[in-house]
Amino acid sequence: MTTAKPQPKPEPKPWIAQIHAYVPGKSKSASGQPLIKLSANENPLGSSPAALAALADAHVAADYPDPDARALREAIAQVHGLDPDRIVCGTGSGELLHCVVQALSGVGDEVLSSRYSFSLYPLLAHKVGAAAVFADDDGYAASVDNLLAAVTERTKVVLLDNPNNPVGTFLPPAEVARLHAGLPSDVLLVVDEAYGEYVDPALQHAAFELAAAHENVLVSRTFSKAYGLASERVGWVTGAPHLIDLINRLRGAFNVSVSGQKAALAAIGDQAFVAASREHNAAERERMAEAIAMLGNHGLSASPSEANFLLVHFEGEVTAAQALDALSDAGYAVRHLPSQGLPNALRITIGKSDDMTCVITALRTLCGEAA
Numbered sequence: 001m002t003t004a005k006p007q008p009k010p011e012p013k014p015w016i017a018q019i020h021a022y023v024p025g026k027s028k029s030a031s032g033q034p035l036i037k038l039s040a041n042e043n044p045l046g047s048s049p050a051a052l053a054a055l056a057d058a059h060v061a062a063d064y065p066d067p068d069a070r071a072l073r074e075a076i077a078q079v080h081g082l083d084p085d086r087i088v089c090g091t092g093s094g095e096l097l098h099c100v101v102q103a104l105s106g107v108g109d110e111v112l113s114s115r116y117s118f119s120l121y122p123l124l125a126h127k128v129g130a131a132a133v134f135a136d137d138d139g140y141a142a143s144v145d146n147l148l149a150a151v152t153e154r155t156k157v158v159l160l161d162n163p164n165n166p167v168g169t170f171l172p173p174a175e176v177a178r179l180h181a182g183l184p185s186d187v188l189l190v191v192d193e194a195y196g197e198y199v200d201p202a203l204q205h206a207a208f209e210l211a212a213a214h215e216n217v218l219v220s221r222t223f224s225k226a227y228g229l230a231s232e233r234v235g236w237v238t239g240a241p242h243l244i245d246l247i248n249r250l251r252g253a254f255n256v257s258v259s260g261q262k263a264a265l266a267a268i269g270d271q272a273f274v275a276a277s278r279e280h281n282a283a284e285r286e287r288m289a290e291a292i293a294m295l296g297n298h299g300l301s302a303s304p305s306e307a308n309f310l311l312v313h314f315e316g317e318v319t320a321a322q323a324l325d326a327l328s329d330a331g332y333a334v335r336h337l338p339s340q341g342l343p344n345a346l347r348i349t350i351g352k353s354d355d356m357t358c359v360i361t362a363l364r365t366l367c368g369e370a371a
């Protein structure tokens with residue numbers, strides 16, 4: 001018998017080999033039981049009825065979608081007072097974030113974000129061979145001073161999720177403007193406003209104004225969160241024409257499906273649904289934050305949040321791992337993020353009122369308090 005000589009396999013680039021695939025939120029217990037998902041920041045109110053009606057409407061599945069999503073861009077521009085030519089839509093905002101990182105950085109470059117920010121960011125840097133650099137936080141929140149101090153001549157892109165995921169903290173417009181003012185003009189600032197619709201409406205336009213006034217600012221939004229259309233994969237960015245042009249060269253040619261364009265177009269026309277989602281979220285987040293504060297003597301606390309989740313810290317006798325199990329036993333999946341340096345915290349999406357009551361009860365019981 002002859003031993004076959006080992007055949008060489010296709011070899012990945014070294015920077016690809018170090019990537020871990022994105023880990024999504026769980027929806028099953030260890031024993032395989034389906035759980036109610038409070039782990040992916042989805043909208044507990046579902047989707048706008050107008051969007052669902054648009055999805056139910058027949059279309060010719062054999063035809064390609066509009067490659068430029070013109071009707072959707074015009075509707076977005078009208079709602080936000082923007083120029084449709086300064087908008088590009090994507091397969092979720094994730095596709096667009098990937099395009100800008102790819103366009104501006106590569107091997108030897110740095111992509112900067114705050115210590116606790118969206119877990120996709122380091123993947124975006126690693127996919128193109130760039131280094132993901134993290135600036136120290138300030139009590140879990142992004143610190144403008146620390147971000148500016150971490151900028152080097154290799155820094156090409158700063159990714160700021162505002163509100164932040166997984167903490168939920170929000171940098172006020174003046175702080176974002178101070179961050180931008182401190183950056184060299186050839187470093188791109190991306191303000192990722194995936195949770196922007198949950199913020200006080202009076203503060204929602206500031207980043208758009210920054211992007212309209214400068215050549216090195218992009219703002220991203222998504223239909224995945226407050227619009228309740230995560231399954232349709234639609235996001236968009238706005239910024240200077242040269243940035244939009246870069247993304248148009250790199251994005252998928254027919255990146256937003258016909259159903260995605262139709263659903264998003266109907267959803268953006270239903271601002272009442274977005275307002276109802278914001279109000280439900282604010283009320284339930286407040287109730288949950290108060291319940292956590294009442295468990296402060298057991299070491300529980302929640303970071304301030306302007307998003308649709310709370311990051312709950314466990315610094316007493318009850319651990320985050322125990323709470324994760326107790327919530328799973330009660331039928332809920334929440335997000336434990338030890339791999340992001342948060343072994344003592346759980347990120348809990350604000351769900352339906354009944355579910356939040358059950359989550360509070362389970363945490364109180366675990367702490368030995370009367371339910």
Ligand SMILES: *Cc1c(COP(=O)(O)O)cnc(C)c1O
Pocket residue numbers: 041091092093094095118161164165192194221222223224225230233234235
């Ligand atoms: C959920 C989320 C997104 C949205 O991603 P899509 O690709 O649009 O679904 C973007 N940024 C942050 C920080 C998020 O948490």
